[in-house]
Amino acid sequence: MTKKLFIKTYGCQMNVYDSERMAEALGGQGYVETATPEDADMILLNTCHIREKAAEKVYSELGRLKPLKELNPELKIGVAGCVAQAEGEEIMRRQPAVDLVVGPQTYHRLPEMEARVRSGLPALDTDFPAEDKFDHLKGRPKARRAPAAFLTVQEGCDKFCAFCVVPYTRGAEVSRPAARVLEEARDLVERGVREVTLLGQNVNAYHGGMTLAGLIRELARIDGLERIRYTTSHPNDMGDDLIAAHAEVEELMPYLHLPVQSGSDRILKRMNRSHTAESYLQLIERIRVARPDIVLSGDFIVGFPEETDADFEATMELVRQVRYGYAFSFKYSSRPGTPAAERPGVDPDVADDRLQRLQALITEHQREIQDSMVGREMDVLVEKPGRNPGQMIGKSPYLHSVHIEGGTAAVGDIARVRILDAKTNSLGGVQV
Numbered sequence: 001m002t003k004k005l006f007i008k009t010y011g012c013q014m015n016v017y018d019s020e021r022m023a024e025a026l027g028g029q030g031y032v033e034t035a036t037p038e039d040a041d042m043i044l045l046n047t048c049h050i051r052e053k054a055a056e057k058v059y060s061e062l063g064r065l066k067p068l069k070e071l072n073p074e075l076k077i078g079v080a081g082c083v084a085q086a087e088g089e090e091i092m093r094r095q096p097a098v099d100l101v102v103g104p105q106t107y108h109r110l111p112e113m114e115a116r117v118r119s120g121l122p123a124l125d126t127d128f129p130a131e132d133k134f135d136h137l138k139g140r141p142k143a144r145r146a147p148a149a150f151l152t153v154q155e156g157c158d159k160f161c162a163f164c165v166v167p168y169t170r171g172a173e174v175s176r177p178a179a180r181v182l183e184e185a186r187d188l189v190e191r192g193v194r195e196v197t198l199l200g201q202n203v204n205a206y207h208g209g210m211t212l213a214g215l216i217r218e219l220a221r222i223d224g225l226e227r228i229r230y231t232t233s234h235p236n237d238m239g240d241d242l243i244a245a246h247a248e249v250e251e252l253m254p255y256l257h258l259p260v261q262s263g264s265d266r267i268l269k270r271m272n273r274s275h276t277a278e279s280y281l282q283l284i285e286r287i288r289v290a291r292p293d294i295v296l297s298g299d300f301i302v303g304f305p306e307e308t309d310a311d312f313e314a315t316m317e318l319v320r321q322v323r324y325g326y327a328f329s330f331k332y333s334s335r336p337g338t339p340a341a342e343r344p345g346v347d348p349d350v351a352d353d354r355l356q357r358l359q360a361l362i363t364e365h366q367r368e369i370q371d372s373m374v375g376r377e378m379d380v381l382v383e384k385p386g387r388n389p390g391q392m393i394g395k396s397p398y399l400h401s402v403h404i405e406g407g408t409a410a411v412g413d414i415a416r417v418r419i420l421d422a423k424t425n426s427l428g429g430v431q432v
């Protein structure tokens with residue numbers, strides 16, 4: 001009998017990938033995905049623990065979902081992902097409607113856990129098992145799929161930035177063997193994928209028998225795989241061979257997410273980042289020499305403990321020097337168990353004000369870079385039909401969303417597009 005599965009995904013792209021693999025794992029138990037929680041027999045929240053707000057959202061969602069159990073006595077509710085890893089049993093104590101808790105490294109055990117909750121027992125698994133979950137997940141189904149896909153190649157982190165939960169929720173740095181990654185990539189290409197984004201919390205530290213640059217060169221040789229991206233990287237792992245790949249590998253897209261977090265050396269030191277603002281700027285310079293048109297993106301934290309006005313100005317100055325095409329900035333959020341959690345934070349109003357100023361500056365640069373695309377011709381990977389008749393939506397090499405008018409391009413095509421206008425979150429153009 002088919003049962004219905006509803007998965008809601010929070011947080012990063014790796015969670016998006018994991019949700020897909022969890023749905024596949026439960027597919028073997030007769031589950032098909034549904035888009036609404038109301039008709040589900042199993043609801044999984046795949047959660048994020050990176051900031052306090054992200055974690056709290058999970059509990060409010062669980063509160064909203066709980067009444068559905070009265071309507072459908074067969075309904076089971078599970079919490080997966082990083083909140084599951086960090087809080088474990090505590091989740092079931094705080095919300096007794098939860099039947100199942102599974103961490104990011106044990107979801108290959110979901111079929112057994114599902115059977116257990118069906119028999120009326122709770123199931124909890126937040127181990128860091130010795131075995132690799134990917135070896136235990138069944139082969140991926142053969143169905144056609146969207147032209148752009150995520151592919152996890154590395155997980156976990158050994159860097160221990162003072163603010164960050166990732167080393168605790170995702171565990172130590174582990175790379176998947178290159179042969180496995182290549183196999184999965186070939187399989188994705190057979191199913192219609194033309195662009196892969198290689199995922200890892202520290203993806204450029206990849207060492208699955210070769211470096212990330214080596215892996216990218218191997219992937220580029222796969223027929224039909226036209227575009228390669230990777231995220232997220234740490235400045236200290238940006239090897240010479242990876243920078244060279246940006247100059248030499250045509251399939252490697254001219255976009256790089258390279259978080260710096262702060263422009264103040266004093267704060268970087270307290271964050272345990274082991275790089276300086278200057279070393280980061282020099283690195284950016286070398287990357288731009290290799291690939292002059294590259295669009296950069298970054299992450300920033302404002303209001304980190306002891307951040308002064310002068311520290312914040314240093315961040316603004318770094319942003320002015322780099323000119324990011326996109327950037328994500330966050331107010332510091334104290335996370336239990338991290339070294340910085342013990343330190344007194346900055347006044348919340350001051351942090352709010354800094355966040356607004358930083359975001360305004362970043363938006364200005366984002367807008368300028370988008371405007372600079374107008375008049376250019378570029379290859380756009382067509383991903384889906386748009387709202388207007390004949391309109392298609394795709395991605396530029398620089399990760400801008402592009403609305404293509406009046407062309408003949410189909411989903412999965414790479415269309416040559418002349419950009420005619422730039423809006424806040426997208427570009428518009430015509431097929432040439």
Ligand code: 5AD
Binds near residue numbers: 301333
């Ligand atoms: N508070 C605020 N932002 C954080 N990030 C990570 N941990 C925290 C925290 N405790 C941000 C960093 C990271 C991004 C994924 O989230 O900028 O790069």
Ligand code: SF4
Binds near residue numbers: 081082166201
């Ligand atoms: Fe959130 Fe980090 Fe877990 Fe991704 S790895 S879901 S960003 S806590």
